Amino acid sequence: MGKVKSLISAFKERWDAFYSSWPEPVKRAAVPGLVAFFFLASIFFPAWGIINLYWQQVLIYVGINIILTLSLNLVNGYMGEFSVGHAGFMAVGAYVSSILTVWVFPKLGLSQYTPYLFPLALIIGGLAAGLTGLVVAFPSFRTRGDYLAIVTLSWNMIVKSVLENIEAIGGPRGFMGMPKLTSLAWVYVWVVITIWLIRNLVYSNYGRGALSIREDEIAASLVSVDTRTVKIVTFMIASFFAGIAGGLYAHVLVFINPKAFSILKSTDILVMVYLGGIGSIGGSILGATVYTVLLELLRPLQVWRWVIGPLLLVFLMIFRPHGIMGMREWKFLMPPEERPESWRKERELFVLPKLASAKANPLNPEK
Amino acid sequence: MPILKIRGLTHYFGGLRAVHDFNLDLEEGELIGIIGPNGAGKTTVFNLITGVYRPTAGEIIFNGHNLVGKRPEQIISLGIARTFQNLRLFKNLTVLDNVRIARFSRLKYSPVEAMFKVGNRVRESEKETRLKCLELLEIMGLADKADWLASGLPYGLQKRLEIARALASEPRLLLLDEPAAGMNPAEISELMELIQWIRREFGLTIILIEHQMKVVMGICERIKVLDFGETIAEGPPAEIQNNPRVIEAYLGEEAVV
């Protein structure tokens, strides 16, 4: 283990040295440039046959899982809550967006526009899921810990049960007929959007509010944090993105049934969050990728796949509950103004000059 | 007009009477102390003022606002801040974040604005917050450690950080709960100077709970003594020191200055 660690830190040093040798404009353009490159790749590589259909499918699942993991990390990782029924929100998004593309759009005579209306269907699915997020947000005002776990699990079960009872959308037999609109390019776009929006949220007032609730909810309320609003916002945004992921999922599988959104699915998402690391966007990306690829590689084992997943979760919780990147973040994902170097610079440029002319205080008598 | 007016404050925990008929008229700019043996109800009074508990009976008026029934964050937003007996910092957050959090209610942008980051409102408010908090940290001698985790600070600096966090919300009334706990004599003297300095500098009214008599007798203008929830004495330090009831009830730690 030590050997691996020293290898990693040696690599990090080399990389830091290399990175700091770049001129400023190159540094600024690096991340947007890569994002653009991968976007083009997601369109052309499949078209040119560089990535075969199988790996396209795998990458699409990786993308969907990244969105799911990021959304759950908001609630469980940043806000420290116990939401263990996330698949329920995914289900809402999946069904609502499918109803739109299969029934509503054709009914409105918009069938030939459906591929262009796909984002709209996803967003409406996400909004519906976001609204259901309120159902677990309100109980979270009064209960924490185990009780909230029960509430969220119950909600997951209720959603599944309700879906099984609505014959119009297939009941337990499922719902199909969606056009296969989810492509690698679409998934990539949504992953980038999700990372961008969640990153911005996390480094804002609301992100700090969520973190303070995790650290000490009572102290948070006693430093003016409106915990109720923060909880509502966080739960709703998390459910929204789970709904988007659900919509993408429905339109790549072109068949959904309530069983797909059971507690087994919720546990999968939990594994990815805790594997990658709580409170870390990079961690969520890593966790989702590693877990999805791992399960894919284990596919030949068939039913034993589902034995490995939970076992992995248990080992994770016992030996490394913070995951790969718990509460740490990749530099390039942090907004520039939130990096320590930036704070140091602001201190030099703005704060020190301003206070140089101030009167002495007991802590700095020489000033 | 007193900035804080408390009448008949009484609170029961089930069958246990924690505070009984606590009264206070606090003028702006005063620095008063609340002392008493452990379990006398001092922290409970703070908790009642800041809305952690809803008082069984009584009235609390701050700056013309009735505090009873309001939630803690509403009360804090009206201009009250506090520190805690056992330090309640956000351990896994940075020093700067701990301080910034106290300005939560002053940041008025919506989540959607935060996520899409368009327009200037988010960027400007965040910058203003950062600079104000860095300034505060600089004054408190913590700015060079702004990116440290709160848990990485030594105890003395953690106590200072909690005070910085309390000041960040620009309060009018500051409630300090045993700020001198765990300090040595040199640190205590420094603390006494600091408290008086921030009172002048930030125009604060301060209520102090303390066991260290040096602090209480040294800087408080007025002292209230609690025992089993009852107010057993009230007055300037000289009177309290010689009050037989106080001495009888409270053979506290540094009992003599």
Next chain:
Amino acid sequence: MQTFFQQILNALQLGSVYALIALGYSMVYGIITLINFAHGDIFMVSTYVAFFVGSALMAYAFKLPGLITFLLTMLASMFFTAFLAVMIERFAYRPLRKAPRVSAVITALGVGLFLENFTLATIGPHPRFLPPIIPVHRFTIFGIATSNIQLIIIFVSAIVMFLLDTIVRRTMVGMAMRAISWDKFTVPLMGVPMDRIISITFALGASIAAVGGTLYGFVYTIDPYMGIRIGWWAFISAVIGGIGNIRGAMLGGYLLGLVEIFTPVILPSSTYRDFVAFSLLLLLLIFRPYGLLGRPVTMKV
């Protein structure tokens, strides 16, 4: 009218099983404040043990009277299940005693899922029936149809619950269990072997669930995913009764038996049962989170 009483008996039968399982949830929560989400799956394992032991006994020892076979099967199931539960506590939960709550909750979920899928992978998904160790005799009393099995279930469960109540209230072990649930920190300082008492609690909870499992297997089919269905209903029973409260678990169990039997009578379709049960739970958690017989806990700031 007779149908009504028949249904009451059915509800008691089902409710007894729920109550037995709910006890396990409550006892574990009472002692280490952990919701053992794996408990339903432990119950499922107990039914499979009963199935294998019962089938083996029937095949190779058919000369034994039914009652003896029944008792042996139940005891084997109790023993093995208790052992499994103690192992789970020792290796999955004990390392997490000082860890944040979320780790323990998630671990419990993981253990449960592991048990389900492991059983599925090794034994297969087809539902099974326990062999007819005690042949079924149906008869009517006062016009109410019932069977010997049904009465056995109801009475054996009641006896076991009474025994447990006695153990908890009248023995040293029981006193230790109650003490630990009140104050985890002082009790070890008084010389009470906490680890051992916790293991005993797990073993007790599991063996009682195994009683329920053996009885359940006589009437219903068993499959690897039954832990989710039955376990969750038993869990809801425990929470409704007041989790951590032993009598609450019993009350909750019978209540939920009534819900399960009478919901299809009131609502159009039996598929609404899950929905009703979970909605009840949700509502209760919002308005009275500590359950019917539980008490609210205040926290020091």
